[in-house]
Amino acid sequence: MAIKTILVPMQTEAAATEALEPAIVLAKALNAHVVAHHIRQRPTLAAPSGYEPLAVAYIRENSDEFVKEQNRHSEALKAEFLVACEEQSVRVILPEEHAHNKAASASWRDEEGNLPYDVARAARLADLTVLQGSGEDASMSEIALAEEVLFQSARPVLIVPNEGLRKLPETIVVGWDGGLEAARAMNSALPVLQQARKVIVLTIDKPKLATPDAESAAAYLCMHDVNATFDEVSRVKEKKETVFYEAARDRGADLLVIGGYSHNRWRETVLGGFTRYMLRHADIPVLLAH
Numbered sequence: 352m353a354i355k356t357i358l359v360p361m362q363t364e365a366a367a368t369e370a371l372e373p374a375i376v377l378a379k380a381l382n383a384h385v386v387a388h389h390i391r392q393r394p395t396l397a398a399p400s401g402y403e404p405l406a407v408a409y410i411r412e413n414s415d416e417f418v419k420e421q422n423r424h425s426e427a428l429k430a431e432f433l434v435a436c437e438e439q440s441v442r443v444i445l446p447e448e449h450a451h452n453k454a455a456s457a458s459w460r461d462e463e464g465n466l467p468y469d470v471a472r473a474a475r476l477a478d479l480t481v482l483q484g485s486g487e488d489a490s491m492s493e494i495a496l497a498e499e500v501l502f503q504s505a506r507p508v509l510i511v512p513n514e515g516l517r518k519l520p521e522t523i524v525v526g527w528d529g530g531l532e533a534a535r536a537m538n539s540a541l542p543v544l545q546q547a548r549k550v551i552v553l554t555i556d557k558p559k560l561a562t563p564d565a566e567s568a569a570a571y572l573c574m575h576d577v578n579a580t581f582d583e584v585s586r587v588k589e590k591k592e593t594v595f596y597e598a599a600r601d602r603g604a605d606l607l608v609i610g611g612y613s614h615n616r617w618r619e620t621v622l623g624g625f626t627r628y629m630l631r632h633a634d635i636p637v638l639l640a641h
Contacts, residue, residue, distance in 0.1 A: 354381050354542045356446070358477035360470050360496065361389045367431035369483035373509070373516035373636070375439045377479070378455035380519050381542055384446055385457040387432045388473055390464040391421045429459050466492070467499040474504035479539075479638075484512035487631050497630060501611045507539035507640040508611070510629075516636050520606035521548040524599040525572075527581075528554065529562025532610025536640035537568065540608045541575060543638070550579040551602055555591050557583065592628040604635055611639035 357374045360366065374385045436443050442456045449456050460473075474480045480500050501508045523544055527533050537544075537552075544550050550572060554565040565581035572579035582602070586594040599607055609629060629637050 352478065352539070352541070354478040355383050355449075356477045356479075357383050357385045358474050358480045359385060359387050360480070360482065360500075361387045361428050361432065362466070363483075364428065364431060366483050367428065367435055369511055369513060369515060370481045371432065371435050372439070373511045374481040375435065375441055375455065375457070376516055376518060377481075377509075377543070378441070378457070379439075380546055381455075382453065383455060383478070384449040384452075385441070385455070386446060386460055386473075386477065387428075387457065388460045388470065389425055389428055390462060390466055390469055391425055392464070392466060425461055429461070432457075432459055467496040468503075470496060471499045471503040474500050474506050474508075477504075477506060479507050479509055480504065481509045481511060484510045484630065484633070484637075494630075501639055501641050505641075507536065507638055510633075510637045510639065512634045512636065514634055516606075519543070519546050520604075520636070522603045523547045523550045523606045523608060524602055524604040525550060525552045525568070525579075526555075526595055526599075526607065526609035527552045527558070527565045527568050528610075529558035529564065529568075530610060532641055534610075536608050536610045536638065537572070539640040540638050541572075541577070543606070544572060544577045544579070544608070545575065547606075548578065550577050551604075552579060552581040553595065553598060553602070554581070554583045555595050555598070556585055590628075596629065596633060599635070607633065607635055607637045609637065609639055611641040 357378055359370050359374045371387060377383065378385045433443065436457050442452065442454070443458060444452065444456050446458050482497055482500065497508065497510065520543065525537050552565045552569040552572070558564060565583060569579040569581040584594060584598045607629065
């Protein structure tokens with residue numbers, strides 16, 4: 352699948368550099384269109400019983416101030432977006448105009464909605480969503496956003512740490528256990544893998560006999576014009592996520608591609624240990640799919 356539409360949720364000024372700039376880097380390499388998506392949250396307030404005229408007046412006054420602040424914040428983010436596009440020489444056009452454009456382009460989308468749910472809905476019509484990484488200090492809202500987009504959009508997510516993504520990844524490590532999530536992640540990343548100088552399909556311990564091994568996965572990638580090899584690391588007592596991450600760093604990875612796993616099938620899903628570890632500890636960009 353080609354990557355032609357890249358969604359960047361723009362809720363904070365940090366997203367203008369930590370997520371928007373990497374998205375533009377990818378868009379330039381893939382001739383894609385970047386959609387900077389900002390959601391203005393609106394207060395949903397109900398007047399309490401008793402002293403109704405006073406309560407309604409108070410709510411309206413504060414609601415109006417909240418709306419004004421949302422508007423100011425939106426305009427500030429849009430200004431950051433326009434500056435970034437100008438600095439990167441990216442045309443700002445409507446998404447439907449991109450089909451006639453042979454270079455990277457971008458657009459600004461501003462709408463009312465609810466976080467994080469409406470971001471995931473928007474991501475369903477994007478080929479990739481780019482989010483800023485927050486590390487161990489991630490707030491509950493940042494975790495909820497990554498979680499919602501990953502598990503409710505049916506699309507891949509690229510988490511970029513503070514170090515950013517200044518150029519296309521040259522060495523990519525694909526985490527492979529033969530499972531469905533790993534296969535989805537690998538295929539979702541195919542346009543980026545084809546641009547890499549070296550791709551290593553890495554397995555921690557041998558997968559179950561009923562699943563394809565790393566050698567077969569690497570052969571599959573080679574059939575799709577990817578310079579892929581395979582490798583295997585055994586662990587003793589360490590956690591699988593720790594071993595994988597250290598092995599990827601040792602191999603010079605500047606992008607990780609892994610499946611996003613959940614231990615809970617219910618709506619209130621919690622990121623599994625492997626995925627949560629990567630989101631909180633990796634200082635390397637991570638592309639996930641579920």
